[in-house]
């Protein structure tokens with residue numbers, strides 16, 4: 547399998563190149579060169595099977611020509627060692643067709659675990675047994691750091707260096723990456739998130755590091771993070787009664803999750819359509835309405851992992867549909883919801899069913915209505931992207947109750963921190979990278 551750039555100006559790259567580069571040389575994002583449908587008989591055989599069986603099959607379909615099946619199975623099993631349950635939300639009987647796909651049972655309780663863990667193992671594998679050690683450098687304002695750090699924890703031949711702005715991430719977020727130890731190094735920067743990002747960028751072009759340290763990034767545009775997200779769409783469809791074509795409501799920020807869904811459709815997953823549902827950061831729904839892409843600074847909301855004013859994966863969506871808006875509209879409708887609606891939704895779903903949605907999943911839930919209007923009745927699947935305990939400040943006032951902290955989160959609140967503090971200067975980062 548080769549990968550082509552959405553920019554159209556770079557040569558096709560093999561998997562290893564696409565993964566280690568992240569961004570194509572022409573500034574575009576990588577997509578698989580071909581997306582042949584999975585055999586209908588194979589898809590039928592996946593009905594009712596576990597997430598891991600489904601994931602193995604889809605991984606083989608996509609990457610089987612590059613990686614031997616046994617190795618690929620091992621990567622899948624190691625990366626995706628948690629369940630992705632499809633929960634039926636039954637209340638007063640009016641929502642018989644509503645399902646929640648819980649993507650938050652990985653180690654950091656957010657769906658980014660799926661992409662980050664798979665990419666980490668793929669990178670570790672492709673680097674090879676005796677390749678030069680790889681340093682993954684990441685700047686984080688909160689959640690990405692923990693997903694990436696957890697993902698690379700214990701992957702041999704790789705060290706992770708996380709930069710975060712001192713005092714600017716929540717204590718819980720910080721604990722999630724600073725207590726890991728092992729091959730995860732954490733730098734607390736006396737500065738802002740922008741300082742952290744600037745340092746990471748400078749490191750990649752630093753001539754004094756170039757010969758000494760083999761740097762790679764793990765940001766959300768990496769194709770290695772996108773591919774495994776296709777697995778859970780196939781899995782969700784395979785849990786539903788045969789012949790039913792669901793619609794998927796996808797709470798979105800950078801639109802990687804939704805892009806993976808559109809790719810799953812390309813691979814033959816039967817579905818009625820998709821909802822691109824956002825908080826007030828609505829660049830994509832606006833594009834679907836007006837045909838104009840208008841990137842702008844993001845507005846803070848309670849579903850803050852979706853506060854994105856210039857969604858990077860829109861380039862992939864446009865490329866998948868050959869920039870044909872009418873064609874895209876056949877599969878995709880937009881839906882936009884503000885914080886008030888989100889809080890009300892959390893409260894109402896809790897009152898009616900006892901189920902606690904986090905703010906991101908609640909935005910997804912709110913998108914179902916637009917989906918039904920656009921694509922008709924039938925099963926609806928809401929992608930639930932975070933555990934409510936990660937967003938207790940917003941959730942608890944809405945439901946008027948406490949959200950228990952899962953064991954996994956509670957444990958890291960007790961554990962020891964491993965943090966090095968540095969000033970926001972390249973020389974400090976360089977010294978750290980060279981010394982270790």
Ligand SMILES: *Cc1c(COP(=O)(O)O)cnc(C)c1O
Pocket residue numbers: 656657658689797798799800801802803804851852906931932
């Ligand atoms: C990152 C994130 C999103 C947005 O996903 P994209 O793939 O960037 O659209 C939604 N919810 C949560 C909890 C996230 O962490």
